Amino acid sequence: MTRVAVVAGVGPTIGAAVARRFHDDGFAVALLARTEEYVRTLAADLGDGAVAIPTDVTDESAVRSAVERVRDELGPVEVLVLNASGGGGNPVEDANADRLRELFDVRVAGSMACVRAALPDLRETEGTVLFSGTTYAEPPVTAQVEWGAVAPAARGLAVSLDAALDDVSVTYVRIGSAVRPDAGPGAVDAADLAAEYRRLVDRGGIATRELDVRER
DSSP: OOOEEEEESOOTTHHHHHHHHHHHTTOEEEEEESOHHHHHHHHHHHOTTEEEEEOOTTOHHHHHHHHHHHHHHTOSOOEEEEOOOOOOOOOTTTOOHHHHHHHHIIIIIHHHHHHHHHHHHHHHHTOEEEEEEESTTSSOOSSOHHHHHHHHHHHHHHHHHHHHOTTSEEEEEEEOSEEESSOOTTEEEHHHHHHHHHHTSSOTTOOOSEEEEOOO
C-alpha cells in the first residue's frame, strides 16, 4: 500500500520542501493551501503521486472534504504536516482582537480541524502529526503580540494531542532560525529541515513530543 502524507499550508519554503522530501521517498503527497495556482504548479512539478487540493484550513467542511478526497484517491493518511501559519502580528499600538482571531483560526483551530478529519486514518496507520512550530514566542514577542499569544496555543495543542493519543505520534518542531530555500547566514536550509521532518517518521518505538531545530 502506498504511504500517504498530507501537507496543510504549502508555501514556497517549508511546505514545498517537506512535500518534495516525502514525495522523493515514495509517499503519495496531498498539497493543501489556499493558493490554488501555487499548489497546482507544485503538484505538476512533483508528478505522479502528488495531488493539489486547494483548501482553507479554517473551513472545517472544506478540510473534511479534502481528507475524504485524499482517502479516496491516495489512501489513508499516515503523515499529517501542519504548516499553515496565517502570517504575523503587530506591535501593541496596532494589535487587535480581529487579527488575533484570524491567527488563532488558522494556526490552532485549523490544525485541530485537520487532525480531527484525519484522525481515523492516523489511528489506522499508527501515523504521525508534525507541527511547524517556533521559538519566536519565547520570550514574549513585543513586536507581534497577537502571534505571541497564538504560538504558545499551537504548542499547547500539539503536546496535548501527543499526550492524549496513544496510537498517534505528535511532534511540535520548534524552529529557532529563519528558513530559506537555500541556506544562508542565520538561516536553516528548507531541504535540511524537511529531512528532519522525514526522520521523525519511521522511528520504531521512539516518540518525540518536541524537537528544537536551529542554525548550527
